[in-house]
Amino acid sequence: MRATIIHAPGDIRVEDREYPTVQLPTDVVVKVTATCVCGSDLWPYRGVRPTRKPTAIGHEFIGTVESIGSGITRLAVGDLVIAPFVISCGACPPCLNGVTVACEHLAGWGGRDDSGHPVDGGQGEAVRVPLADATLVKVPGDTEPDDALRNSLLTLSDVMATGHHAALAAKVGPGRTVVVVGDGAVGLCGVLAARRLGAERIIAMSRHADRQAIAREFGATDIVAERGDEGVAAVRELLGGVLADSVLECVGTQESMDQALHSTRPGGALGFVGVPTGGGEVPLRYLFDTNISIGGGMAPARTYIPELLADVLAGTINPGRVFDVVMPLEEAPEAYRAMDERRAIKVLLTP
Amino acid sequence: MRATIIHAPGDIRVEDREYPTVQLPTDVVVKVTATCVCGSDLWPYRGVRPTRKPTAIGHEFIGTVESIGSGITRLAVGDLVIAPFVISCGACPPCLNGVTVACEHLAGWGGRDDSGHPVDGGQGEAVRVPLADATLVKVPGDTEPDDALRNSLLTLSDVMATGHHAALAAKVGPGRTVVVVGDGAVGLCGVLAARRLGAERIIAMSRHADRQAIAREFGATDIVAERGDEGVAAVRELLGGVLADSVLECVGTQESMDQALHSTRPGGALGFVGVPTGGGEVPLRYLFDTNISIGGGMAPARTYIPELLADVLAGTINPGRVFDVVMPLEEAPEAYRAMDERRAIKVLLTP
Numbered sequence: 001m002r003a004t005i006i007h008a009p010g011d012i013r014v015e016d017r018e019y020p021t022v023q024l025p026t027d028v029v030v031k032v033t034a035t036c037v038c039g040s041d042l043w044p045y046r047g048v049r050p051t052r053k054p055t056a057i058g059h060e061f062i063g064t065v066e067s068i069g070s071g072i073t074r075l076a077v078g079d080l081v082i083a084p085f086v087i088s089c090g091a092c093p094p095c096l097n098g099v100t101v102a103c104e105h106l107a108g109w110g111g112r113d114d115s116g117h118p119v120d121g122g123q124g125e126a127v128r129v130p131l132a133d134a135t136l137v138k139v140p141g142d143t144e145p146d147d148a149l150r151n152s153l154l155t156l157s158d159v160m161a162t163g164h165h166a167a168l169a170a171k172v173g174p175g176r177t178v179v180v181v182g183d184g185a186v187g188l189c190g191v192l193a194a195r196r197l198g199a200e201r202i203i204a205m206s207r208h209a210d211r212q213a214i215a216r217e218f219g220a221t222d223i224v225a226e227r228g229d230e231g232v233a234a235v236r237e238l239l240g241g242v243l244a245d246s247v248l249e250c251v252g253t254q255e256s257m258d259q260a261l262h263s264t265r266p267g268g269a270l271g272f273v274g275v276p277t278g279g280g281e282v283p284l285r286y287l288f289d290t291n292i293s294i295g296g297g298m299a300p301a302r303t304y305i306p307e308l309l310a311d312v313l314a315g316t317i318n319p320g321r322v323f324d325v326v327m328p329l330e331e332a333p334e335a336y337r338a339m340d341e342r343r344a345i346k347v348l349l350t351p
Numbered sequence: 352m353r354a355t356i357i358h359a360p361g362d363i364r365v366e367d368r369e370y371p372t373v374q375l376p377t378d379v380v381v382k383v384t385a386t387c388v389c390g391s392d393l394w395p396y397r398g399v400r401p402t403r404k405p406t407a408i409g410h411e412f413i414g415t416v417e418s419i420g421s422g423i424t425r426l427a428v429g430d431l432v433i434a435p436f437v438i439s440c441g442a443c444p445p446c447l448n449g450v451t452v453a454c455e456h457l458a459g460w461g462g463r464d465d466s467g468h469p470v471d472g473g474q475g476e477a478v479r480v481p482l483a484d485a486t487l488v489k490v491p492g493d494t495e496p497d498d499a500l501r502n503s504l505l506t507l508s509d510v511m512a513t514g515h516h517a518a519l520a521a522k523v524g525p526g527r528t529v530v531v532v533g534d535g536a537v538g539l540c541g542v543l544a545a546r547r548l549g550a551e552r553i554i555a556m557s558r559h560a561d562r563q564a565i566a567r568e569f570g571a572t573d574i575v576a577e578r579g580d581e582g583v584a585a586v587r588e589l590l591g592g593v594l595a596d597s598v599l600e601c602v603g604t605q606e607s608m609d610q611a612l613h614s615t616r617p618g619g620a621l622g623f624v625g626v627p628t629g630g631g632e633v634p635l636r637y638l639f640d641t642n643i644s645i646g647g648g649m650a651p652a653r654t655y656i657p658e659l660l661a662d663v664l665a666g667t668i669n670p671g672r673v674f675d676v677v678m679p680l681e682e683a684p685e686a687y688r689a690m691d692e693r694r695a696i697k698v699l700l701t702p
Contacts, residue, residue: 093593094617099642102617169644242444257635266445266453269646276639281632284608288627288648291450293520295620295644 002351003124004332006057009047012333017056020128023117025071028132030063030081034154035123036323036348037335038085039184040275045336048277056110058123059085060157062139062150066126074133080145081136082309083122083129084301085158087113090134101298105131122157123332125351137305140313151320151348152312155189156305159346160319162273163189163250164308165299167197169271170246174198177239179263180220182250183211185322185346186273188218190248192319195219196311203235203244205259211345214321227255232262244268249296252277264292272296323348353702354475355683357408360398363684368407371479374468376422379483381414381432385505386474387674387699388686389436390535391626396687399628407461409474410436411508413490413501417477425484431496432487433660434473434480435652436509438464441485452649456482473508474683476702488656491664502671502699503663506540507656510697511670513624514540514601515659516650518548520622521597525549528590530614531571533601534562536673536697537624539569541599543670546570547662554586554595556610562696565672578606583613595619600647603628615643623647674699 003017020029035058043049044057065079075081088095088103095103105114110121113130120127129135137156139145145153152160163186172178178199180190183206194202195218203222204215212223224234236243245268249260252274261282264270273296282294311317325344327335328351335347354368371380386409394400395408416430426432439446439454446454456465461472464481471478480486488507490496496504503511514537523529529550531541534557545553546569554573555566563574575585587594596619600611603625612633615621624647633645662668676695678686679702686698 097596097616097618099616099618102642245448265448265450267448267450267651272635272639276635282635282638282645284623284627284633287633287645288623291453291646291648291651293644293646294638295642295646297639297642300618300642 001125025069027069031066032063035061056121058121059109061122080139098303100300100302155319159185160189161301162299164193166248166271166273167193169295171269172197176245177201179244187250192218267291352476376420378420382417383414386412407472409472410460412473431490449654451651451653506670510536511540512652513650515544517599517622517624518544520646522620523548527596528552530595531599538601543569618642
């Protein structure tokens with residue numbers, strides 16, 4: 001099969017790999033129908049995170065179950081499934097608490113599973129899925145999704161679940177005012193999640209017309225293009241002299257965290273989901289003095305998918321709009337370039 | 352009148368000061384019936400925070416309204432009142448959000464009010480209270496409280512409100528498991544607050560028999576005397592192999608914060624109310640990887656007093672048990688020594 005392999009920073013190749021097969025009774029093999037490039041895939045691409053050897057990459061995919069292990073009880077060949085961005089067992093204390101990203105048997109796509117077997121990356125034609133009954137979510141019904149639905153289903157792997165996580169951590173709810181820092185796919189999904197949770201006022205911080213347009217479509221009531229102190233001042237002016245109740249940090253740099261912290265009112269809540277790339281410490285005294293709470297981290301996508309999926313299927317949210325470019329899998333190197341150069345918000349790849 | 356003045360680290364004196372009078376229409380003068388020494392008063396006493404000139408000290412008191420300004424509408428001469436540990440206006444956006452400690456007209460006892468007039472410290476015979484209608488809470492009824500009730504009313508000024516704030520920030524609720532780091536008056540009140548909010552299991556970390564006894568009385572189901580990794584291991588063992596859902600940090604040192612962080616399960620919540628005295632930073636990457644949320648800071652005591660007061664008056668909580676020593680105001684220097692040397696948990700002073 002064909003699969004995307006990162007060899008070194010800037011060096012993405014689509015290569016032949018052995019077609020996966022069931023290795024363990026709890027495995028299934030999924031034929032991938034759509035996958036995509038994540039903002040966090042750009043960290044190794046840019047060399048921010050090291051690549052020690054050629055590694056299968058990609059952690060977002062949907063597809064069709066092609067073969068199943070003997071222990072599988074909840075999935076059948078032919079099922080359309082959504083893969084969350086990590087593998088989890090569903091039975092350990094963290095999973096039972098809904099924190100599947102802290103699963104005691106956690107594994108990542110492109111790495112090794114809990115039993116030491118290699119796991120395929122998501123950006124390929126097929127993937128062996130360990131702990132599949134617990135990890136995958138079946139899409140009910142058996143109609144073939146059209147492109148718009150396919151795109152929205154794929155966002156549940158990561159970006160829509162992550163935007164939802166940011167919004168929950170920021171305590172978004174009816175009547176709350178919200179600022180979203182970051183206009184990537186996660187930030188845009190954060191806007192959509194905030195609207196879905198009933199926020200009254202949603203300010204998207206963005207300097208790009210195409211992203212501003214999607215933010216508006218997703219429910220942003222206001223756009224702030226300024227950053228730093230000017231950005232904070234603009235937020236304050238829009239909110240009648242005060243800062244926001246809820247702030248979503250969807251980037252992961254020190255600058256974006258500072259922007260988020262200083263946009264949050266005393267007693268407000270900051271939800272952060274950008275993978276921290278800066279030195280990344282939170283000044284405790286500032287939190288103490290302002291009563292701001294902070295939470296977030298890696299989204300337990302597996303926990304959120306059923307609830308978000310219901311809304312996608314009902315047509316009340318359409319997060320797939322974050323995909324502005326679709327390419328064949330073979331063009332993965334160009335997909336990375338387009339995302340790296342910010343020519344694309346998020347690129348969907350079809351194997 | 353007699354009032355407690357800090358001159359320098361270790362130098363506490365009870366001195367004559369001019370008896371306060373109403374200066375502004377929104378003032379009242381309160382004759383203090385009970386006041387006390389706070390763990391945070393020990394920071395200037397120990398020189399951890401500087402004392403640049405002789406300063407009236409103390410920020411917890413209850414008393415009787417003795418005279419009122421012409422603009423006072425909610426209080427009358429003779430009312431028994433509780434003073435929260437800061438002065439707030441009740442009308443600005445932070446106050447309306449319930450975050451009275453971020454009041455736009457915030458002032459502290461022993462400092463200057465928003466209009467520049469000096470404000471008395473709480474450890475004295477009488478106090479001019481600015482913005483009194485908003486700041487003070489009247490105790491309903493007109494019976495003279497007995498000593499036990501007096502003591503519990505006084506804890507609402509700070510320590511019981513602060514323990515409650517820690518518990519709320521740690522998302523304590525029915526069925527949650529709780530660890531309380533710190534066995535001072537705030538930590539003990541944190542135990543009581545956790546029980547009041549319905550926690551199922553409450554582990555108090557304490558090495559002192561007298562404090563352990565009060566913790567048990569307040570609802571602790573378990574005591575852990577170990578600290579550091581051994582303390583974490585003990586918590587994990589008590590909770591059947593997992594860490595706590597909710598952790599209350601009630602000290603303010605880097606060690607206690609580390610203890611608290613490492614006692615919190617993935618996806619759990621840490622409420623911190625110890626005034627940060629260490630370098631005090633929280634590693635963002637750790638929060639990201641564990642999905643732990645953190646919140647707390649200065650408690651908006653004014654916001655919480657009515658709710659807690661109802662329970663004190665109903666007799667369902669008895670936080671006044673944290674006072675293990677009562678002295679006349681004249682013995683304030685000895686009260687500080689006793690608290691500093693940990694011979695007393697918390698000393699109540701009677702003017």
